[in-house]
């Protein structure tokens with residue numbers, strides 16, 4: 026059979042697209058899908074979302090003149106085709122790998138990446154800012170925000186739509202509607218978009234009328250009036266309300282999102298409109314890969330898999346998320362006040378079994394973390410015990426709601442902060458390194474860090490049974506085998522010793538680093554040193570007297586935390602030691618004042634000296650230094 030010359034390798038810049046025919050563009054789309062599927066099957070990544078926007082991305086790059094025109098990708102998890110068309114085909118095999126290219130847009134990577142994204146619902150604000158900036162500078166570059174129906178459920182997107190309607194700048198908002206967030210999209214907005222799709226007939230008629238009126242300029246005022254009246258009549262019939270139009274946008278759509286030529290025609294039209302416009306595009310998530318088409322949720326973000334049968338590589342051990350999910354079901358069985366809330370992360374947070382057993386006590390609020398927290402506060406004020414299950418990185422959205430709506434009223438809301446610490450391949454936008462520092466300063470707040478599943482269970486009891494807010498932080502990692510110490514009842518503000526041999530050195534650690542600390546101790550033993558191991562459990566509040574007694578027992582205490590050093594637990598202990606005159610010298614191992622980038626959790630722990638070898642190395646270096654200064658002082 027005749028084999029077609031591959032095209033993708035010859036696309037170095039979006040301008041190269043202009044010389045391709047529509048049949049070549051269709052071949053290019055197939056090639057792009059093949060590259061995405063085969064690469065992601067090795068690297069992991071966001072498969073289904075990317076497969077859904079191949080044609081849309083090609084059309085956008087043919088119509089708009091990137092990088093002069095700015096295309097902002099919401100969340101950015103669907104930017105793979107964009108990367109392949111903007112000179113990164115050669116680097117694509119390093120997708121999401123340490124030293125490779127990011128799975129999200131990065132301005133540092135390419136001038137075509139107009140704005141960094143990763144968290145949802147920022148694109149309209151950012152694109153509007155880019156456009157306003159261009160206009161102030163007197164330029165004529167355009168701006169496009171590409172936002173999914175899921176990301177549009179976030180409040181920030183609505184704030185931006187409102188402002189854009191007010192400014193009236195010619196912002197193009199592409200609403201990529203595939204009826205899916207990670208799970209099926211939820212809420213009134215999702216239903217509204219479906220209703221809009223059903224009204225597509227109106228749009229066709231409206232355009233036909235517009236064309237007819239424009240086409241007969243000399244036909245006289247009376248005919249024009251009739252047409253305008255007819256247009257109003259049609260509007261009354263098919264188009265009673267359009268949210269976007271009411272905000273000051275033109276609305277076009279819905280348009281089939283896998284037909285490059287048709288997309289292009291519409292985009293060419295809206296480019297010339299000179300006012301804000303929403304282009305409603307219907308796409309299929311997972312398009313072109315049967316397993317992803319039939320189960321887009323499971324193929325949203327994937328680990329490596331086999332292309333032929335769609336099966337994922339087996340994970341070695343159960344992870345904290347699963348321990349949390351099972352614990353939640355047990356708590357709900359025992360206490361009917363327990364309810365669960367997720368902001369569009371039902372699967373990721375392990376709440377699917379809870380939802381199945383307690384559908385009436387489960388709330389998916391959409392990508393709306395701020396609302397999730399204030400909503401939980403309301404439930405708590407009614408005597409319920411809400412648990413907001415949210416990734417550490419996404420609770421950053423809700424700092425004010427945690428302070429203003431929950432902590433100020435001392436309401437018993439439990440925050441289950443999954444993915445606390447390094448999350449790996451999503452990179453800097455998703456690392457969960459700030460929660461300790463963000464919430465340690467909040468009065469009434471309790472922060473807990475389990476080292477294992479049994480401890481997580483105890484902590485969930487503590488949170489749901491307590492009188493005020495509690496955050497439980499745990500990593501994206503397998504949980505270690507339970508040991509006796511994990512079952513010790515919790516005592517407010519105190520940790521628990523995992524090993525205690527009256528060594529001169531103590532390693533005090535946040536739970537997620539349990540395995541690394543245990544292994545570090547073995548390395549130290551092999552070097553002839555021993556260390557006591559203290560699992561902090563509580564990161565706030567701390568029983569100062571007790572902590573002081575711990576500090577006074579050792580020559581050196583290492584505080585080892587999977588989070589930022591600034592505002593962390595070690596910093597607090599150092600201040601306590603100084604204030605109360607503790608004898609121990611304090612060392613802090615944590616993440617220094619920097620954003621942690623791409624790499625697996627293992628690689629990032631290594632990079633920050635928080636893996637077993639790094640921890641042991643720091644202890645050995647400190648002890649050697651201390652022996653050296655002792656020798657110098659005592660022996661001269």
Ligand SMILES: Cc1ncc(C[n+]2csc(CCOP(=O)(O)OP(=O)(O)O)c2C)c(N)n1
Nearest residue numbers: 074143144145173174175176205206207369
């Ligand atoms: C603030 C925030 N919350 C949650 C997420 C996790 N998340 C990433 S993509 C996604 C679904 C997005 O749906 P949509 O915008 O419709 O894009 P699609 O994947 O359907 O193309 C979610 C919930 C996020 N990135 N940011």
Ligand SMILES: CC(=O)[C@@H](O)[C@H](O)COP(=O)(O)O
Nearest residue numbers: 100102143326373444451501
């Ligand atoms: C893009 C995004 O924010 C999510 O899809 C995120 O990547 C999910 O992370 P996990 O794979 O850890 O659930």
Ligand SMILES: [Mg+2]
Nearest residue numbers: 173174175205
């Ligand atoms: Mg969607």
